[in-house]
Amino acid sequence: KMNANSFEVLANKIEKAVNVCLSDSEEPIDSRLRRTLVPLASSQSKEVFTLRKATLEYVFKKIGLRISNLPSQELLPQAFKLLNMILDLIEILGENKSEKELCEQSLSLTILEEIMDTQSLDVCEHLFLYLEQNKQRLLVDLKPTVGKGLILLRLCNELVRRTSKSNNNGFRGRIMMFLSNTYALGEVSGVNKGGECNVDNVTTFSASSNDEDAEFYSNFWRLQTYFSNPLKMGKDFNLEHVLKIIVLVVDRFQEIIAREKIKEAEENLCEMGERGNKSGEISPKSNNGFVRDKKRQSVSQDEEQDETFGFSKDYVKYFPKYLTSYALFNKEISDRNFRRTVLVQILIILQYLMGLFPDEQSRISKAKKPADNNPVQLPAYTISESQQTVIMDLWEKIFKQLGEITSNGHYFTRTVRHILCMEKRWNFWKYANNCAFEKITEPKRKELKDRYDQGLRKKARLTESLEPIKFTMGSEKLTTLWESHKNVDGVAILADKTRMRTAPEFKKVYEKIKVDNYPPTIGIIFDPSDSAEEKQIKDKGWVNRWYALRTARQDYLLHFNKPAVKKESKNKVAKEPEEKKDDVDYIKMMIDENPTCTSVTSVSKKQPVENDATNAEHKQ
Structure with missing residues (x-):
């Protein structure tokens, strides 16, 4: 279990290992890390792993605080060496998935931030140069809203707050350029969506x-x-x-x-x-020459003073x-x-x-x-x-x-x-x-x-442009009928007493469409792959269907809403596919089951007929 004694013991071991890695030696830094610090992460126990992770972070922060107390001449080399060692350790531990989480990916930025908080702006400018030069290693897998992204944003914002607009404009510009190159343009932290103003x-x-x-x-x-x-x-x-x-x-x-x-x-x-005076002419304002000369002399002195201070004309x-x-x-x-x-x-x-x-x-x-x-x-x-x-x-x-x-x-x-x-x-x-x-x-x-x-x-x-419609009335027969009576006076036709006013009997129509083999064996639904003959057969089928229904409405209008079908016939029809249903069978049932049903009968069930004369007139 984790306790104070085990923490202190492990902290001392890690600190000694870190000091060995920071010391001057001909041995490469990665070899020293693998020999000293990496073995500390060999345990597979979760509790021990958590303890070693926290202890490692504590030791690095402790050494970073110790370095921050050094003079600036000694601080910068030691700080750079510590940060490089942390980056090398993160890369070495990343080779093994079980050891990858031993050291936080953002630990180097955290140490850098803590050192900057204790230093002057001159030292911070040199430390920021390290951040610019090692950007690729420091900002691996950067996410703007978590981890490294938040630490880097906080670090840069704190530097901008500390710098002066009049004395540190160059440094401020470097910080802003670094942020703009690191974060996306649409990052919320740099957009100011709330429209907040600086009222300080x-x-x-x-x-x-x-x-x-x-x-x-x-x-x-x-x-x-x-x-x-x-x-x-x-x-x-x-x-x-x-x-x-x-x-x-x-x-x-x-x-x-x-x-x-x-x-x-x-x-x-x-x-x-x-x-004009120089050329012998007298100017009315020549008596002001002394004042003008004195003014020009003052202006020339100001220009000389500007040049002394290094001011150019621009x-x-x-x-x-x-x-x-x-x-x-x-x-x-x-x-x-x-x-x-x-x-x-x-x-x-x-x-x-x-x-x-x-x-x-x-x-x-x-x-x-x-x-x-x-x-x-x-x-x-x-x-x-x-x-x-x-x-x-x-x-x-x-x-x-x-x-x-x-x-x-x-x-x-x-x-x-x-x-x-x-x-x-x-x-x-x-x-x-x-x-x-x-x-x-x-x-x-x-x-x-x-x-x-x-x-x-x-x-x-x-x-x-769409192709013109071949049949303006929807079918060839209707279009022909319409065109043939296009110029006929409709009122005159209706007033003609000699024209046939009654439709043919439905039984005759029924026999006629049966002779024409209605419905066709190929169906009446048009298909793009149909041949010319098939299209003609289907077109004739539609005409016969319309003709039969048109005639049936005179005497069998009652069955148009819901045809009267026998129970066994109904079940038989339900088993057949929809496209194979025979309209003629329905019409045949109408004739067989209701041979005397007329439109007058259906009307009389809903409203009484006033007299025989009206009934006879209605039949006609």
Whole structure:
């Protein structure tokens, strides 16, 4: 049985074996593992196996903790050696099915995670490099939702949380690329199906006065609250308020652009005046030359200072978080880079609102799969027509401003449009339940192509022109009869007193169809393999059948619903196959059993005849 003493004894044995494997030796590591650690898994007892599995994990974690206390120069080689040894042990134990479960497949990632939790970001960056280089060995049989998948996701998310957006952007990018190459694009952990927003980034501001600029300042920075959490715009009529503030901001930026254009035009006039003075002409604004020279001297000094700090002409100033002081506000909105950043933020929010247009929501709803148990949740509100008009006007104005305040504005706006379009497609892809992006295999591709070709052939058959119907009335005889009386006045025929009004007697018809060998021995059901003669015989059989039933309805209508059949005859008929039943036998029974039954008799049973004259008229 498992107890504390046996655990301690086994732990000491395993720890000694691990230390032997970690020591420097000319003997290959796999030989040392087979000689020291592998024999510890030789027992077949389940209880002992469980004890040794837990003890082995405990010893590795203990050694990993000991390594994490070493200086960084000694830590990295020892950590790499321990992790490599664990991977080798897992591969060796995997050769034997009975020993495969002795060491957890995710143990190496667990040890790596625990070491990273105790180290600085500089050391973690080197440890992460080991993860990148040994990805194939570490991530064998990776499943995103269990085991290694969860440990790796937790490890990477913790590193991203610890890194700084301004100081560790390169490291953060490596982590993101590693995750995107490891997990499928449709993995739930990277899709954010719930539409959760990062509300940790809070913007604080306060105005020192109550004038009009202070109100604009407060409204301007209040937009960041809605930008960080767009869901708030759908509550308590906040959307109307946000759109009004955005309109004010865009109009204010447009005024600044207009002032900049006027100022630029004045400077151009001054330069033209200077050129005129050099050529002997007098400029009315030449007395401002000292101010201009001083300004140019200041600009040149700024450029020299930028070059000193290593800034190139294409350098774009980046601020991870702008200052919100009221004293700096007017200077900030005068900065083109600042205005450009704010305008792009507004475009992102406007595109989010465009996704709530009724037409777009209808398109998204059609793209959703009905079997999706966890679809992306759309906000519950929609945009009115007046709000749609305001949003589209702002959209065009902002792109126009971006083209005016940015050098090479056409290329910049085209890039922004492309990024927003890709974001829109990404969102639509999420709404459509994350369709797979993986390249399909060749057998699957062939199968899909065959199904596609089969569908094309079926479509061609369904869309080709059908052959005209040979007999428009269903049979040759009826069609001939119809065509022969097509142009005859039906009213005149009915009014003709000389035409025969009574059908022939049924007994005569019965004798006639018997002479015609009805029913045919080959049956009357048509078959594609029938010859022309067989088709003619069957067609004649159908005509005789219709003729007999048509005549029998005059005197034997009572038996059409349920023919009167004798008990022994009924049993005999039931034994025969359905296709061999003889309609003439039924008709013969009608004649033999009810020779006097007429349609008048059947009618008189249900309703009385008023007088003899009516009865005689009915017979006629």
